[in-house]
Amino acid sequence: MPKTYLDYAATTPCDPKVTRAMSVFLKKDFGNPSSIHNFGQKASMAIGGARQSVAEFLGCESEEIVFTGSATEADNLAIFGTVKASKITKPHIITSQIEHPAVLESCRELEKQGAEITYLPVNKDGVVEIAELKKALRPNTLLVSIIYANNEVGTIQPIAEIGELIGHAMSSGHRMSKIYFHTDAVQAANFLDCDVKKLGVDLLTLSAHKIYGPKGIGALYVKKGTPIAPVIYGGGHERGLRSGTENVAGIVGLGQAIKEIQNPKLKIQNIKIRQFRDKLIKTILKIIPGSRLNGSLTQRLANNVNISFDGAEGEAIIVMLDQKGIAASTGSACSSGSLEPSHVLLAMGLSEEQAHGSLRLTLGKLTTQQDIEKVFKVLPTVIQRLRKISGYHS
Numbered sequence: 001m002p003k004t005y006l007d008y009a010a011t012t013p014c015d016p017k018v019t020r021a022m023s024v025f026l027k028k029d030f031g032n033p034s035s036i037h038n039f040g041q042k043a044s045m046a047i048g049g050a051r052q053s054v055a056e057f058l059g060c061e062s063e064e065i066v067f068t069g070s071a072t073e074a075d076n077l078a079i080f081g082t083v084k085a086s087k088i089t090k091p092h093i094i095t096s097q098i099e100h101p102a103v104l105e106s107c108r109e110l111e112k113q114g115a116e117i118t119y120l121p122v123n124k125d126g127v128v129e130i131a132e133l134k135k136a137l138r139p140n141t142l143l144v145s146i147i148y149a150n151n152e153v154g155t156i157q158p159i160a161e162i163g164e165l166i167g168h169a170m171s172s173g174h175r176m177s178k179i180y181f182h183t184d185a186v187q188a189a190n191f192l193d194c195d196v197k198k199l200g201v202d203l204l205t206l207s208a209h210k211i212y213g214p215k216g217i218g219a220l221y222v223k224k225g226t227p228i229a230p231v232i233y234g235g236g237h238e239r240g241l242r243s244g245t246e247n248v249a250g251i252v253g254l255g256q257a258i259k260e261i262q263n264p265k266l267k268i269q270n271i272k273i274r275q276f277r278d279k280l281i282k283t284i285l286k287i288i289p290g291s292r293l294n295g296s297l298t299q300r301l302a303n304n305v306n307i308s309f310d311g312a313e314g315e316a317i318i319v320m321l322d323q324k325g326i327a328a329s330t331g332s333a334c335s336s337g338s339l340e341p342s343h344v345l346l347a348m349g350l351s352e353e354q355a356h357g358s359l360r361l362t363l364g365k366l367t368t369q370q371d372i373e374k375v376f377k378v379l380p381t382v383i384q385r386l387r388k389i390s391g392y393h394s
C-alpha cells in the first residue's frame, strides 16, 4: 500500500543534496573542527561555509549565527540566555499563548524562578493583536518572544509590525533598558521572508529537520550587541554560547538545506503546495458536514490544513487514517502522548471538546495529487465510522 505522508510540520525527509553533502563529513572529512591539522581545518571550513549560507538567508553577518543541538535548544538559549545576561532584577517577558512548548515551557520555568511573564491572548483566527502587545509593555520588559508561524494551525504573526512597535516603544518611552525581540521561525522558514532586518528581530530560531535537513541541529541568530549568556558550559565553542564539539555533518546539512529552500524552483513548488492546501480545505469542509477550519484562512502557511470535526476525536482519526496509509497529526506538539487538548486551539476560543477533535494535514514538496485524492476518498468514511461509535448525529 503506497504511503501518504501529510505531516511535514512534524518533520521532513532530507533532500538528496543534503544527505550527499553530509556524508562527506561523516566519512572522509571526519575531523574535529577544533584540531589544527588538515582534517580539522577541512571540518572547520565546512562549518564556516554553512554559517555563511544561514547568514545569507537571514540577511545578517555569519558571526551572528550560533549553531545549537535543536531549535528547542535555540529557543531555550534565546530566553534563558538573555534573562541571565540582563541586569534587570525582575525581568518581564511577553510571549503568546500559542507558542511552541520550547518557548512556552521555558517561560513557565522562568516564572517559577521569579520572572514576570505575560502570555498574550490571540483572536479567534489565532493571531496576536498589536494593541494587546502594546498594552502589555512595561518598564521592566526585557524580551518579547512571538512565534513567526504556528506549528499547529499555521497562522502567521505580524512579526515585522511587532518589531516596529518595539522599536518605537524604545525610542519614545522612558525605558530602563532595551527590549529584545525573539521569533521562532522554524515553521516559517520554508515559506516566508526571514530577513532579520526587515522583521526587526534581535534573535531568531531555525531548525534543520523542518526544512528538509537532518534532525538534531538548529541555529539561533543573535544580533551583534545583544547581551546573552550561555546555558551550556565547556570548551567555548560557538563563541562561548554553545560548548560541545560541533555536529559538523548536521551543520553542513543545515547549510545545504537553507540553500535548497532558496532555490527558485521552490517558489513554483510552494504555489503547488498552496493549491493543494486550498483544495483540501475547500473539499473537506464541503463533503464532511460538521467540520470547521481552525486558524485564519488568509494569514496562513501555504502547507497547513487544520480542521475540527464534531463527534470525532483527533487521536482516533489519526489512528484510523494511519491504518489506511495516511500519516497525519492532531497538530499538538506534545511528545508525551498525553491526550491533553491543544493549548493553541483553547487559546483561540475552542471548547475542550472541540480542541480534542482536530486533524492537521501539513504538505511538502513531495506531496502529490494522488495524496490529496486519497484523503478525499478515505477521510469521510473514517469520520462517519467514528461518529457512529460516539453516537453523534448531525
Ligand SMILES: *Cc1c(COP(=O)(O)O)cnc(C)c1O
Binding pocket: 009, 010, 069, 070, 071, 072, 073, 100, 102, 147, 149, 150, 151, 184, 186, 187, 207, 208, 209, 210, 216, 217, 218
Ligand atoms: C519543531 C519545532 C520546534 C522544535 O524544533 P526541534 O529542532 O525539533 O527542537 C520549535 N518550534 C517550532 C515552531 C517547531 O515547529
